[in-house]
Amino acid sequence: MFLITELVALLASNLILTQALGTSTLFIAAGSKKNLLWTAITISVFTTLGAFGACLVDSLLPEGMYDFRLLFYVLIIGILYILLLTVLYFADRRDFSTTRKYVHVSAFNCAVMGTLFTLSDRADTNMLDYIYAGAEAGTGFIFAAFVFTAAFSRVNSKDVPASFRGFPASLVYLGIISMAIYALN
Amino acid sequence: MRNKRIPPVEGFFRKNSVLSGLMVISPIIVCGNTVINALALIYAFSAITFLSVMAGSFVPKKLPYGIKIIIYAILGALAYIPVKEAAEMFFPGVIDRIGVYFMLLAVNSLITVQSEVKFYKMPKGKMMLSLLCHILGFDAVLLIISAIREVLAYGTFCGRIVDSDILISGIGMPFGGFIILGIACGIYRYIAPSGKNTDDFGGDSDVFDY
Numbered sequence: 001m002f003l004i005t006e007l008v009a010l011l012a013s014n015l016i017l018t019q020a021l022g023t024s025t026l027f028i029a030a031g032s033k034k035n036l037l038w039t040a041i042t043i044s045v046f047t048t049l050g051a052f053g054a055c056l057v058d059s060l061l062p063e064g065m066y067d068f069r070l071l072f073y074v075l076i077i078g079i080l081y082i083l084l085l086t087v088l089y090f091a092d093r094r095d096f097s098t099t100r101k102y103v104h105v106s107a108f109n110c111a112v113m114g115t116l117f118t119l120s121d122r123a124d125t126n127m128l129d130y131i132y133a134g135a136e137a138g139t140g141f142i143f144a145a146f147v148f149t150a151a152f153s154r155v156n157s158k159d160v161p162a163s164f165r166g167f168p169a170s171l172v173y174l175g176i177i178s179m180a181i182y183a184l185n
Numbered sequence: 186m187r188n189k190r191i192p193p194v195e196g197f198f199r200k201n202s203v204l205s206g207l208m209v210i211s212p213i214i215v216c217g218n219t220v221i222n223a224l225a226l227i228y229a230f231s232a233i234t235f236l237s238v239m240a241g242s243f244v245p246k247k248l249p250y251g252i253k254i255i256i257y258a259i260l261g262a263l264a265y266i267p268v269k270e271a272a273e274m275f276f277p278g279v280i281d282r283i284g285v286y287f288m289l290l291a292v293n294s295l296i297t298v299q300s301e302v303k304f305y306k307m308p309k310g311k312m313m314l315s316l317l318c319h320i321l322g323f324d325a326v327l328l329i330i331s332a333i334r335e336v337l338a339y340g341t342f343c344g345r346i347v348d349s350d351i352l353i354s355g356i357g358m359p360f361g362g363f364i365i366l367g368i369a370c371g372i373y374r375y376i377a378p379s380g381k382n383t384d385d386f387g388g389d390s391d392v393f394d395y
Contacts (some may be wrong), residue, residue: 002250013248019215020215020359022211023207023211024208042187067265067270068266069288070265070288071259071262071265074255074259075259078255078259081254082251103251104254107254109256109294113288114289117288117289150277161371163372163374164371164374169367170367171207174363175361178359179355179360182359182360
């Protein structure tokens with residue numbers, strides 16, 4: 001019962017399927033399962049580590065400077081971007097030309113930035129709540145990628161009319177999944 | 186990068202950012218359900234994107250790709266501040282309704298991805314024309330989809346009641362946005378020249394070339 005409750009909570013808080021955050025990124029990476037998996041994992045790293053910085057910004061930024069929140073979030077993701085590229089470079093120089101692409105595509109997009117903006121609504125003021133909510137959003141992206149992969153071959157199949165094959169059919173498919181999740185709410 | 190010799194005006198229709206590349210679709214899906222929302226988004230998107238991309242064109246090309254992307258995102262975040270101040274005067278109440286999507290426009294794909302892979306490879310004049318066409322293409326799609334959704338979901342147009350026999354409230358919801366955008370994208374591909382082959386469509390996947 002606990003697992004079902006958690007699964008429903010994960011579905012209901014899924015940022016792609018409920019708020020369309022990160023849909024473009026999902027489509028970019030959908031070309032291959034490997035790209036999709038690694039992009040989803042990289043986005044999860046960004047949302048989880050970014051949540052730490054978002055908590056600091058939200059607690060330290062004075063109320064009158066609310067409009068500067070975006071600028072500070074961008075700086076946080078920028079620092080993470082450089083850190084991740086550095087870690088990947090020193091971890092495996094041979095594959096760096098491949099692995100860096102996932103960092104490039106995952107850094108500044110709606111999935112990551114949108115998660116940071118919604119964290120303050122989803123979490124209490126303590127750091128652990130933020131990091132949990134960040135990790136949950138990342139897991140939600142992996143789940144949405146999994147749901148999308150399941151139908152990828154069908155929406156790209158020759159049975160679908162040429163004009164609707166690929167992106168258009170994928171959007172309609174995500175719309176139907178999103179409708180089901182709306183019903184769960 | 187695919188299709189290197191693309192006429193700059195093609196960003197309006199044949200290489201439309203939304204319908205061809207599926208870029209910046211989150212605000213359209215979630216907030217593009219009334220014309221008033223659409224006008225606020227159009228204003229913010231156009232102003233932030235134009236200012237950021239033009240300012241970003243002065244960033245030295247020799248810098249590493251990652252550093253340039255961070256600078257472009259910072260420029261977008263800086264452009265957002267005065268644009269939001271002005272938006273609160275022009276569209277009182279609408280900005281709160283749009284919420285995070287208003288801020289997310291400041292880190293949209295045209296600024297953080299397409300600027301580097303497309304715009305900054307062009308001469309300045311051609312770049313400005315191409316950028317304006319991409320912006321107008323986004324604006325047109327957002328306005329049309331919002332008008333259709335507002336009429337079908339709420340039976341209004343710009344907040345005024347219209348004679349609509351059928352109301353489908355779900356079209357105003359995010360899932361309705363997914364479905365309407367999917368249908369619009371399919372119709373666009375049917376109409377657009379050489380649009381039937383999915384390989385012809387670019388979008389942010391260009392980033393994998395880096």
